[in-house]
Each structure stands twice: as structure tokens, then as C-alpha cells.
Amino acid sequence: xxxxxxxxxxxxxxxxxxxxxxxxxxxxxxxxxxxxxxxxxxxxxxxxxxxxxxxxxxxxxxxxxxxxxxxxxxxxxxxxxxxxxxxxxxxxxxxxxxxxxxxxxxxxxxxxxxxxxxxxxxxxxxxxxxxxxxxxxxxxxxxxxxxxxxxxxxxxxxxxxxxxxxxxxxxxxxxxxxxxxxx
Amino acid sequence: xxxxxxxxxxxxxxxxxxxxxxxxxxxxxxxxxxxxxxxxxxxxxxxxxxxxxxxxxxxxxxxxxxxxxxxxxxxxxxxxxxxxxxxxxxxxxxxxxxxxxxxxxxxxxxxxxxxxxxxxxxxxxxxxxxxxxxxxxxxxx
Numbered sequence: 239x240x241x242x243x244x245x246x247x248x249x250x251x252x253x254x255x256x257x258x259x260x261x262x263x264x265x266x267x268x269x270x271x272x273x274x275x276x277x278x279x280x281x282x283x284x285x286x287x288x289x290x291x292x293x294x295x296x297x298x299x300x301x302x303x304x305x306x307x308x309x310x311x312x313x314x315x316x317x318x319x320x321x322x323x324x325x326x327x328x329x330x331x332x333x334x335x336x337x338x339x340x341x342x343x344x345x346x347x348x349x350x351x352x353x354x355x356x357x358x359x360x361x362x363x364x365x366x367x368x369x370x371x372x373x374x375x376x377x378x379x380x381x382x383x384x385x386x387x388x389x390x391x392x393x394x395x396x397x398x399x400x401x402x403x404x405x406x407x408x409x410x411x412x413x414x415x416x417x418x419x420x421x
Numbered sequence: 422x423x424x425x426x427x428x429x430x431x432x433x434x435x436x437x438x439x440x441x442x443x444x445x446x447x448x449x450x451x452x453x454x455x456x457x458x459x460x461x462x463x464x465x466x467x468x469x470x471x472x473x474x475x476x477x478x479x480x481x482x483x484x485x486x487x488x489x490x491x492x493x494x495x496x497x498x499x500x501x502x503x504x505x506x507x508x509x510x511x512x513x514x515x516x517x518x519x520x521x522x523x524x525x526x527x528x529x530x531x532x533x534x535x536x537x538x539x540x541x542x543x544x545x546x547x548x549x550x551x552x553x554x555x556x557x558x559x560x561x562x
Contacts (some may be wrong), residue, residue, distance in 0.1 A: 269469055271512045278456045341479065374508035376466035376480055 255285035270330045273374050277418050280307075281372035285346055288347055288361035295336075295362050297388060304391075304414050305334035307382040308358070309370065311342040312350035314378040325357040327403055333383075335410065337361040340370045340378055379386050384412050389418040445489050452492065459498050460485055463505060464513050472515060 275281070284296040306323065310317040329335060337358035339347040344363055351361070364370050372380065383392040383412065392410040447453040457474055460487050463484070465476035473488070485506070491501045505513045517523050 257457070271466060271510050274507060274510045341483075368487075371483060371487060371508060374510075376509065 239377065248351060254345065266394070270395050271374075271376065273390070275374055275382075275390045275397075276393055280382065280388050280390050282368070283362075283364075283369040283372065285338075285362040285364055285369055288337075288344055288351075288363050290301050291344065291363070295360060300334075300384070301388050302386055303334055304357075304383070304385045304411075305336050307336045307373075308337055309338045309340045309373070309375050309380040309382075309385060310342050311378050311379050312346040313342060316397050317379045318354065320379050321354050321357070323398050323400065323403070324357060328398060328399060328407070329357045332407075338369070338373075339363045340375060341365065341367040383407070383414075385414050385418060387418070391418060445485075448493075455498070456489060456492060459492075459501065460488060462515050463488070464515055466509055466513065501517070 280297055282297050284294050285292045286292075298418070306328065310320075311382040335358045337356075337360070339361055340362070342365065344365070347361070347363065351358075366373075373380075377395065379397050381398065382390050385391050389416065392406065394406065398407065430516045445456070447456065451491075460474035462474050463473040465473050465478055465481040465484075467478035468476055469478050471481075473479075473484055489499055491504065496504075499558075502514060511517055517526060519527055
């Protein structure tokens, strides 16, 4: 009896596995590489300001207050889609917004921000992309939530949507008052 | 005319190759081979089914440059890999390391193969048994 049922059971298990795969893929972006930096200190950087390249901002300068580091570039089409969401939904949250203009020409970035508006409290430039590599950036836009102690608490790969702001960013902001825990 | 066209075509081809290969100044042939071997073991984060040696993505160029610079600075292959894993996760390695989180990945195929072999042996034995009985001359019908 059991040996008759066995092939059916194996088949059912296989169907279950495939359905699980379909379900899993609905909620997970397959190309997303989870960052090993979450729960760790943000990497050191000292980068020039876009609007005043004689001055620079370092990791240390930003300590003391949480901030959202948003990686963007004038060459990045998705950043254009994220831009109005950043302006209308993330800026009002009161979080300090730092723009990291990644692998971009400062002139292009200025033109881009002039055209669409500048939601950032500060914009720093990483022309050769070295700081981006230190942050493990591999596409744009990407965003890092860094707490007052300089720890990376959360990373968003790709653009923020109203849904991901609600389901991911807001809970992470609420957790900021608690000390970082390594996952 | 044909010859001129062919020459232009050849030139275009060369341009393409010159673009794909970064102008990196290797110390010697040995270092170049080491660089090629290492970048073949690293995954491009942008086009994720390509290795770093192969990819023409902008980030891959930057990462190749980074690997090259670290080599020039005397870093070992393991140190360079560690540097990239610290930023981009084990995902940058084409060969995932054996650790608690990857046990399933490493051993499931072997286990499945053994299970399959077990099932096969079981079925073959079961089939062989009645046949052997048939051949048994002492069997009563």
C-alpha cells in the first residue's frame, strides 16, 4: 500500500516545492544581494559637497543624528521615479537626508537637482565610486539608514515605494532609539 | 573598395576589444594570469551571471580596478576576496564557502543522489526476487 502511495507523495512534495518557489519569488527580488554591513558601523568616507567642492563631509561629521543616505545619480532612470516619493513621503519624516551622488559628473547632478528639485539636506559626491564600493553599492538608487552612533541599520536596494516606506522604513526608523543588534 | 571596408571593419573590431579590456599595467605575465584567475572567481553584481573578468558593466570595471590596485599593494587573493565579501556578501564568490548557512547548498545534491541510488537498488532487488523465484527448480506451482 505504502509503496503505491509513495510516488504520489513524492509528486505532491515536488508540486509543493514549486508552489513555494512561485510564492517566494513574488515577495523576493532574486537579484537582491543582502548587505553584510547591516548592524555594522558605516564605512569611513570623506567626500566633497556637491555645491561646495572645497568642503567635505566625513562619516564622523554625521555622527550624533540618524540619517538616510540615498545613493543616486543623474544617469539613473529609477532615481527619477524615486525622486518624487523621496520628496513627498520621506522628507516629511524629519529624517536627515544625505544624497550620495554616485559615479556622476557634478555638473550633471546639479542640473538634475535643479530640474527635479533638491530634497537633500546635504549632497556629497563620489565621482570615482570608491565610497560606493565601501558601502557595497551595486546599483542606484540604494538607501542606507544610519543611526546616531554611525551604525547601518537598514538598507534598501532599489527605489522606495509607498509600500516599502510603510512596511520597511517606518518600522526601522521606530527602532532607531534602540541600540543596534546584529541580525 | 572591399579591402578598405575590410580594413575599417577590422579597426572597428579592435576598438571593441580595446574597450572591453581595461588598460591595466601588470608588473609581469604572472601577475596578469593571477588577475585573470581571480576575477574569474568573482561575480559581477550588476549582470549576476557573469564573472568580473567578463563583465563590461561600469561597476565591474571599478571592481577590477580595485582588485588590480590591491594586487599592486601586495594583497593576497584571500585578502582581496575578504575585502569584497565584507562589502558584497559571499554572493561575489562564484564558489560559496562551506559554512553553517551553506551546508544545504553543498550537500543536498549528494544526499539526493544517495537517496536516488537507494531507491533504484531497492526497486531492482524487488524486481530480481520474483525472477529468481521463477528460475527456482524446486518451486511448486
